[in-house]
Amino acid sequence: MISSEQYKERMAKLKPNVYQGGKLVDRFDPSIVGGIYVLCTTYDFANDPEFEGVGVATSHITGEKINRFNHIHQSVEDLLNKQKMTRLYCQEVGGCIQRCMGIDALNALSVASYDADQNHGTSYYKNFIEFMKKVQSEDLSLVCAQTDVKGNRVWRPAKQQDPDLYLRVVEKRADGIIVNGAKAHNSCSAYADEIVVLPTRNMASDETDWAVAFSIPADTQGVTLINGAFNPPRRRRLEAPYCKQGESHSMTIFDHVFVPWERVFLCGETEEAGKAALLFALYHRHSYTGCKAAVSELYTGATALAAEYNGIEKAQHVRHKLADMIQVVDLIYASGIAAAMNSVKAGSGTYIPDSNYCNAGRMLAGEAIYGEYEALAAIAGGLSATLPHEEDFYNEKTRPYLEKYIMRTPDVSAENQHRAFRLFQDMMSSAWGAHKLIDALHGGGSPVIEKVAIYRDHNIEHSKNIVKKLAGIEYEGSTKGIFREKRSWY
Numbered sequence: 143m144i145s146s147e148q149y150k151e152r153m154a155k156l157k158p159n160v161y162q163g164g165k166l167v168d169r170f171d172p173s174i175v176g177g178i179y180v181l182c183t184t185y186d187f188a189n190d191p192e193f194e195g196v197g198v199a200t201s202h203i204t205g206e207k208i209n210r211f212n213h214i215h216q217s218v219e220d221l222l223n224k225q226k227m228t229r230l231y232c233q234e235v236g237g238c239i240q241r242c243m244g245i246d247a248l249n250a251l252s253v254a255s256y257d258a259d260q261n262h263g264t265s266y267y268k269n270f271i272e273f274m275k276k277v278q279s280e281d282l283s284l285v286c287a288q289t290d291v292k293g294n295r296v297w298r299p300a301k302q303q304d305p306d307l308y309l310r311v312v313e314k315r316a317d318g319i320i321v322n323g324a325k326a327h328n329s330c331s332a333y334a335d336e337i338v339v340l341p342t343r344n345m346a347s348d349e350t351d352w353a354v355a356f357s358i359p360a361d362t363q364g365v366t367l368i369n370g371a372f373n374p375p376r377r378r379r380l381e382a383p384y385c386k387q388g389e390s391h392s393m394t395i396f397d398h399v400f401v402p403w404e405r406v407f408l409c410g411e412t413e414e415a416g417k418a419a420l421l422f423a424l425y426h427r428h429s430y431t432g433c434k435a436a437v438s439e440l441y442t443g444a445t446a447l448a449a450e451y452n453g454i455e456k457a458q459h460v461r462h463k464l465a466d467m468i469q470v471v472d473l474i475y476a477s478g479i480a481a482a483m484n485s486v487k488a489g490s491g492t493y494i495p496d497s498n499y500c501n502a503g504r505m506l507a508g509e510a511i512y513g514e515y516e517a518l519a520a521i522a523g524g525l526s527a528t529l530p531h532e533e534d535f536y537n538e539k540t541r542p543y544l545e546k547y548i549m550r551t552p553d554v555s556a557e558n559q560h561r562a563f564r565l566f567q568d569m570m571s572s573a574w575g576a577h578k579l580i581d582a583l584h585g586g587g588s589p590v591i592e593k594v595a596i597y598r599d600h601n602i603e604h605s606k607n608i609v610k611k612l613a614g615i616e617y618e619g620s621t622k623g624i625f626r627e628k629r630s631w632y
């Protein structure tokens with residue numbers, strides 16, 4: 143495991159390929175350092191005993207102690223620890239911990255590359271294991287570039303007017319492949335060591351050019367990161383840990399990029415490409431049951447604090463709102479635990495969480511965010527939108543007025559009232575707050591995609607049989623068991 147300082151030294155050595163705001167920018171641009179801070183915590187927390195060791199795992203490949211973000215789940219306990227680590231870390235920084243894309247991509251690839259070798263006699267799993275040794279020993283940070291830009295959403299990759307709208311292989315050489323295309327919304331690519339590329343969807347048998355998975359350094363020749371950086375409003379006087387964070391998402395351009403064969407994990411195996419795509423989404427939704435539980439708890443805590451500072455914490459409607467919010471936090475986290483407890487072991491030995499529980503938790507998390515904003519806005523009142531500028535609290539003329547008139551419950555100081563409402567404003571009434579709303583809804587897959595998976599994986603005939611039996615209608619099969627068999631869909 144490396145330190146956050148070593149991680150930053152490595153970032154500083156990457157060749158410049160990040161474009162932002164119309165120009166080539168440094169990876170340590172002030173708009174990007176909030177994201178670097180978050181990734182640094184993933185290195186620091188792993189060594190922090192306060193986190194009860196959840197951030198450290200034992201490599202099943204080398205037996206060495208490694209950062210859990212680079213671990214392949216070997217047990218139910220590993221899945222539980224990953225979920226717990228994600229929740230604890232997100233709670234600590236006040237938002238997305240960002241390194242989960244890497245662990246989720248690695249776990250998906252461990253299964254898909256192994257299965258491809260079993261089915262087609264290829265040697266992708268060997269490539270993958272060699273790659274993993276490097277990832278683990280150097281403690282690399284990874285971005286997952288899965289989401290293709292996709293063009294017309296209802297047309298398949300081969301049917302698009304421009305075939306590059308889904309990233310594809312344009313040439314195979316003796317020493318590697320050439321890929322062309324673009325991936326969208328790639329979180330933390332501006333400050334990650336490697337870009338792990340996965341297919342975005344199931345592939346038809348004639349879509350072999352698009353069935354490709356690989357990993358390359360983030361500054362590889364031909365890779366351009368067109369980055370968008372997002373940060374909580376920067377404070378001038380009133381420092382707050384919440385405002386240290388930030389995140390970046392890039393459109394990642396692959397302009398005839400060379401990938402050596404040893405870094406290729408799938409190339410033309412359409413069935414396993416679909417498996418890799420679905421498995422990344424599944425692992426990522428399991429990660430959401432950790433991170434989104436933390437985010438929901440943040441909004442629950444903020445709502446409770448707003449109620450206390452407003453002196454209304456005993457009001458019945460406040461308690462009802464808080465109970466609803468706590469229920470969401472607990473259900474999201476519980477879905478991840480249930481998914482881990484009902485996991486299945488793949489041929490590679492990797493544990494795969496249960497699909498229905500993951501998707502149910504992720505869908506609840508994505509849609510509940512709007513209710514969480516609504517609850518905090520309702521209980522905090524209009525001040526979280528109209529709070530005067532920070533400088534006005536430090537201006538000789540206006541300060542006494544603001545300190546007098548911001549007062550609510552008398553045992554909370556004016557400064558703490560200011561701190562609390564400044565945070566609520568950052569969380570809801572800022573460009574950052576709006577960004578986080580869409581992040582919570584679409585990151586890990588839009589809710590409709592989770593509905594598709596939930597319907598796909600639930601044995602609806604079993605549900606109908608229960609009703610037929612109770613109605614006295616003939617049915618085929620059994621109605622015994624709890625609503626569905628434990629399912630190994632992969």
Ligand SMILES: Cc1cc2nc3c(=O)[nH]c(=O)nc-3n(C[C@H](O)[C@H](O)[C@H](O)COP(=O)(O)OP(=O)(O)OC[C@H]3O[C@@H](n4cnc5c(N)ncnc54)[C@H](O)[C@@H]3O)c2cc1C
Nearest residue numbers: 286287288289295296327328329581584585586587588590
């Ligand atoms: C903050 C953030 C961070 C992200 N980070 C990453 C990342 O690190 N790596 C990564 O790979 N991805 C990342 N994503 C991408 C995320 O997974 C996608 O946003 C999500 O899968 C939805 O895809 P889309 O944005 O292209 O939306 P679209 O596909 O454009 O979806 C828009 C709507 O169209 C619907 N739709 C789409 N296709 C069809 C169809 N064929 N038929 C009918 N309806 C359809 C969708 O269900 C949705 O309701 C991130 C997204 C966000 C918002």
